[in-house]
Amino acid sequence: xxxLTMYLLRYGIIEPALTYGYSFTLGQPMQLQFPFALFNLLIxxxxxxxxxxxxxxxxxxxxIDSINxxxxxxxxNTVHRRFAIILHFTLNAIAVIxxxxxxWYFRKPxxxxxxxxxxxxxxxxxxTYKKQFLIGNIxxxxxxxxxxxxxxxxxxxxxxxEYGLAMxxxxxxxxxxxxxxxxxxxxxFLTNLIREIIKDMEDFEGDxxxxxNTIPVILGVKAAKxxxxxxxxxxxxxxxxxxxxxxxxxxxxWYLLVTVAIPLIVVTYFTVRGHSVKRYHYMSQFMKIIxxxxxxxxxxxxxLMEYLIKL
Numbered sequence: 166x167x168x169l170t171m172y173l174l175r176y177g178i179i180e181p182a183l184t185y186g187y188s189f190t191l192g193q194p195m196q197l198q199f200p201f202a203l204f205n206l207l208i209x210x211x212x213x214x215x216x217x218x219x220x221x222x223x224x225x226x227x228x229i230d231s232i233n234x235x236x237x238x239x240x241x242n243t244v245h246r247r248f249a250i251i252l253h254f255t256l257n258a259i260a261v262i263x264x265x266x267x268x269w270y271f272r273k274p275x276x277x278x279x280x281x282x283x284x285x286x287x288x289x290x291x292x293t294y295k296k297q298f299l300i301g302n303i304x305x306x307x308x309x310x311x312x313x314x315x316x317x318x319x320x321x322x323x324x325x326x327e328y329g330l331a332m333x334x335x336x337x338x339x340x341x342x343x344x345x346x347x348x349x350x351x352x353x354f355l356t357n358l359i360r361e362i363i364k365d366m367e368d369f370e371g372d373x374x375x376x377x378n379t380i381p382v383i384l385g386v387k388a389a390k391x392x393x394x395x396x397x398x399x400x401x402x403x404x405x406x407x408x409x410x411x412x413x414x415x416x417x418x419w420y421l422l423v424t425v426a427i428p429l430i431v432v433t434y435f436t437v438r439g440h441s442v443k444r445y446h447y448m449s450q451f452m453k454i455i456x457x458x459x460x461x462x463x464x465x466x467x468x469l470m471e472y473l474i475k476l
Contacts, residue, residue, distance in 0.1 A: 167211045170312050170460050174349060175204065177463030179320050181470040182342050191332060198323035203267065207319060210260050210267070210280065211312065217256035218287040218308075222295070224249045257284050271322075296377045302361040310354035317346040341411075348407050352459050355400045356429075360452035362393050363436055367445035390437045397433040401426050420465055424458035 175197070183195040224246065264280035286294075286304060295301035321339050332338060365372065365379040366389050373382050381389040404421055412418070432455065436448045 166457075167215060167312060168208050171204075171208050171211075171316060173460055173463040174313055174316055174346065175320065177467040178345055178349075179316065179342065181467050182345070183324075185470040187328075187332075187337075187339075187342075190337060191328065191335065193331070195324075195328060197320065198327045199320045203270065204319075206263055206267065207315060210263050211315070213256045213260035213263070214280070214283055214287065215308075217253050217260065217284070218291070220249050220253045220256070221288060222291045224253070224291070260284070296375075298378045298383050299380060302358055302365070302380070305361050306354045306358040309357040310350040313346045313350040313353065317343055317350075321346075344411070348403075348411075349460070349463075351403065352400070353456065355396055355403070356452060356456045356459065359393055359396050359400070359429075359432075360449050360456070362389055362396075363432075363445055363449045363452065365389065366436070367442050367449060370442075393436055394433050397429050401429060414469065416465065416469060417462075420462060424461075425455055428455050428458070 180197055183197065188195045261277070261280060261284060265277045268274055268277035290301060290304050294304055321343060324339060362380055366381045366386055368379075369381045369386065371377075372379050380392060384392075404426060408418055408421060428451065432448050432451050435444060439445055439448065
């Protein structure tokens with residue numbers, strides 16, 4: 166999902182915005198400045214960190230998963246526990262080395278510091294934060310939101326370095342492009358947070374048995390359903406706000422309505438009405454489709470920009 170998201174946002178949002186928008190406004194051709202090889206390196210770093218996170222999470226969740234989803238327990242069954250730990254540290258080490266190269270290339274030590282912090286946060290999430298009220302959900306949701314924000318940092322920083330002076334002289338900036346990427350990040354955060362809470366409802370039995378202070382365990386399943394409903398309403402309202410201020414075309418309205426808003430209403434309805442683990446599982450999986458539909462809007466955006474500029 167990480168490579169797909171980053172490629173779609175870069176070549177469905179950023180590049181066409183330069184080609185069909187900023188180039189005409191500035192009066193000169195504009196191209197992506199963040200090197201393609203480094204872009205793929207950034208994807209690889211995220212994939213390595215994500216894989217390391219999954220490994221260590223499965224390592225510490227063996228007992229809980231043996232209750233919630235016993236057929237999916239790998240560490241300790243298919244994979245030896247020691248191998249899992251070695252794999253976790255190996256993946257993290259490679260990711261840190263590669264992020265160190267990015268840090269050296271851009272002459273910004275904070276890049277390396279940021280990825281070292283991510284490694285530490287993922288470890289603490291698996292050992293501690295996941296069992297704490299709401300913190301674990303927010304960390305996972307923020308991890309998803311960081312994908313568009315990383316593009317905003319690396320791609321737009323490189324664009325500012327190349328075109329910033331010329332744009333400043335004409336009173337221009339990349340603010341609108343930043344808003345677009347930030348909107349995708351916010352959408353990723355909210356939809357992932359909704360999914361995480363639904364998953365906690367699905368995993369209620371195992372979490373309660375091993376002292377995980379999730380929202381359903383602490384506040385109750387009914388309260389969790391209310392929170393899911395409120396987050397869904399907020400997400401739909403923000404979609405409408407984004408459409409009303411930045412899109413305002415019928416194609417976008419119907420795409421977002423049919424593929425995101427209505428499915429989100431359906432998920433919320435069946436989650437609120439549901440009482441079984443199987444129902445919650447289906448709804449959490451359906452949230453993945455909604456998240457994918459939101460990212461795929463970047464493909465539609467590409468064709469809309471190309472179409473509108475030819476009118």
